Amino acid sequence: MTEKNVDVSIPIGPLHPALKEPLRIKLHTEGERVVDAEVELGYMHRGIERILKGKPWNKAVYLAERVCGICSNIHCMTFIETLEKISDVEPTPRAKYLRVIVNELDRIQSHLIANVSYFLGIEHETLAMYMLDVRENSMDALEIVSGNRVHMTWNVLGGVRWDVEDHQLKMILETLDKMEPRVRRYRGMFAHGPLLQLRSKGIGVLSYEDATKVPAVGPVARGSGHPESDWRLRHPTYRDIFDFKAISRKEGDNTARVLIRFDEIFQSMDLIRDAIDNLPEGDIKNRGKVKAGEGFHSGEAPRGELKYFVKTDSAGKIDDITIRTPTRLNLESCVGYMLAGSPSIADAVAIYASIDPCIACTEG
Amino acid sequence: MITDKLKNFVRRKSFHVTYVDTGSCNGCSIEVLATICPRYDIEQYGIFVHHPNPREADVLLITGCVTEQWKTKLKELYDKVPEPKVVVAIGACACSGGIFDQEGKRTHPPLKNFIPVAAEIPGCPPRPSEILDAILGVAPIVFKDYDKKEANK
Ligand code: SF4
Numbered sequence: 001m002t003e004k005n006v007d008v009s010i011p012i013g014p015l016h017p018a019l020k021e022p023l024r025i026k027l028h029t030e031g032e033r034v035v036d037a038e039v040e041l042g043y044m045h046r047g048i049e050r051i052l053k054g055k056p057w058n059k060a061v062y063l064a065e066r067v068c069g070i071c072s073n074i075h076c077m078t079f080i081e082t083l084e085k086i087s088d089v090e091p092t093p094r095a096k097y098l099r100v101i102v103n104e105l106d107r108i109q110s111h112l113i114a115n116v117s118y119f120l121g122i123e124h125e126t127l128a129m130y131m132l133d134v135r136e137n138s139m140d141a142l143e144i145v146s147g148n149r150v151h152m153t154w155n156v157l158g159g160v161r162w163d164v165e166d167h168q169l170k171m172i173l174e175t176l177d178k179m180e181p182r183v184r185r186y187r188g189m190f191a192h193g194p195l196l197q198l199r200s201k202g203i204g205v206l207s208y209e210d211a212t213k214v215p216a217v218g219p220v221a222r223g224s225g226h227p228e229s230d231w232r233l234r235h236p237t238y239r240d241i242f243d244f245k246a247i248s249r250k251e252g253d254n255t256a257r258v259l260i261r262f263d264e265i266f267q268s269m270d271l272i273r274d275a276i277d278n279l280p281e282g283d284i285k286n287r288g289k290v291k292a293g294e295g296f297h298s299g300e301a302p303r304g305e306l307k308y309f310v311k312t313d314s315a316g317k318i319d320d321i322t323i324r325t326p327t328r329l330n331l332e333s334c335v336g337y338m339l340a341g342s343p344s345i346a347d348a349v350a351i352y353a354s355i356d357p358c359i360a361c362t363e364g
Numbered sequence: 365m366i367t368d369k370l371k372n373f374v375r376r377k378s379f380h381v382t383y384v385d386t387g388s389c390n391g392c393s394i395e396v397l398a399t400i401c402p403r404y405d406i407e408q409y410g411i412f413v414h415h416p417n418p419r420e421a422d423v424l425l426i427t428g429c430v431t432e433q434w435k436t437k438l439k440e441l442y443d444k445v446p447e448p449k450v451v452v453a454i455g456a457c458a459c460s461g462g463i464f465d466q467e468g469k470r471t472h473p474p475l476k477n478f479i480p481v482a483a484e485i486p487g488c489p490p491r492p493s494e495i496l497d498a499i500l501g502v503a504p505i506v507f508k509d510y511d512k513k514e515a516n517k
Contacts, residue, residue, distance in 0.1 A: 015416060015441070020393060021385050022434075043433045044387050047470030054467075066463055069391025069489065113394060132401035139398075150391040150489050360390040 021359040037339035045363040068361040073106040078299035080155040089288030095159035104268035109138040110302035111261040114356035121353030159285030187262040200254040204338040204351035216333040218304025222248040223256035231300035254354040290316040325361035375507040377410040382421035388428030391489040392455035398492040429457040429471040442479040
């Protein structure tokens with residue numbers, strides 16, 4: 001690293017009003033300008049990968065889900081899909097649709113809370129409270145389908161846990177109709193609010209080239225003009241049945257990332273409506289057995305690409321497992337490219353919130 | 365005495381809450397965040413939850429299963445909170461270690477080995493209404509006639 005003129009080093013955290021989870025960010029400043037940043041992790045390490053080794057797969061799925069409490073469904077889904085890939089089990093057509101419904105509902109609530117924490121980061125509490133209120137509706141919808149608000153264990157080998165009745169589907173559609181105009185209004189408030197834009201436009205820019213260097217994933221990459229970073233494009237159900245197209249923007253600043261999340265909420269709503277309209281009849285579960293083998297699989301979590309490597313033995317136990325979570329990459333692009341050069345320390349907090357960090361995932 | 369009565373009345377209706385994450389999966393943390401949303405609206409009970417700052421807290425909400433880093437820092441944190449104070453453990457993780465209390469773990473549950481805990485809310489995660497219920501239930505009991513109890517010690 002070249003010698004830089006650093007006045008003060010300001011530590012943020014591990015307990016800080018702006019942070020939801022404990023970690024330490026060290027900002028090296030020159031006057032009010034941030035010239036360099038470091039992060040210090042380790043407050044949330046629970047050793048999930050170590051606990052998982054040697055567990056039977058049907059016990060391991062509960063643990064895999066508890067890597068993260070905000071995007072718990074995608075962990076469950078990616079883990080089960082990795083096992084399905086290893087053991088050649090195909091989910092039934094109805095199960096594929098039901099998985100998409102729950103996955104997209106989960107994405108909606110996760111994107112909403114991500115934007116809530118961004119608005120709390122720039123101290124716009126009104127909008128944050130509005131959005132937290134809408135989020136409760138999506139939690140209701142999740143509870144209708146799966147019976148729980150956070151940890152649902154919705155996916156099982158070859159299908160889903162239980163069937164969804166018609167009246168429940170109708171309730172989901174009603175909830176979505178209730179939510180959509182409100183979220184559209186809040187998107188408009190953010191996109192056209194001059195004060196909100198003052199804190200967001202042109203702040204924390206991640207250029208197209210820099211996004212490929214780490215590489216950034218998820219809404220962070222799509223905000224910098226990388227639509228191909230969406231792994232739903234490569235997922236068989238999304239690709240073949242729903243003809244999925246990814247959203248992207250070119251600016252690469254805080255505004256772009258927040259707007260991408262807003263737009264993906266509407267996209268998820270359309271996907272859910274599509275899935276409910278065309279939901280096929282039939283079984284919800286295929287019988288199958290976990291075989292010995294190993295394999296990689298990636299899924300698109302709300303924060304980006306989530307990658308699982310799993311190795312199983314013939315008794316269906318987990319021999320080895322590695323989980324690479326999206327925030328691991330996004331945090332690096334945040335610290336390396338966005339925070340350095342941020343015009344003030346107050347903006348550093350907003351930039352950090354705009355990548356939607358999830359430290360519990362990252363540390364495992 | 366009149367000042368005691370006054371203090372009891374005021375303390376029942378105004379306290380600061382600080383939540384600390386000692387290695388949870390975030391499930392419990394977002395349920396704490398959900399208590400400030402307009403549906404549950406923790407602030408209408410006179411509870412201030414927004415900015416976690418232990419130095420002005422009355423109630424500490426602790427989630428998570430005490431990771432290696434938090435082992436020494438928990439006591440320090442607890443000492444920073446001014447008297448009178450209440451600790452509420454949220455979720456199966458903080459109560460007993462929950463799902464993370466298994467072979468190969470890197471955590472040191474339960475929380476009550478490190479600091480005194482006044483209430484435990486089981487559940488993985490507990491609902492926001494249960495969290496609200498516990499705070500409202502336990503805090504006034506501890507704060508009631510606090511000065512008299514201190515004087516008699
Ligand atoms: S109790 Fe459950 S939801 Fe809460 S932190 Fe522990 S694993 Fe997560």
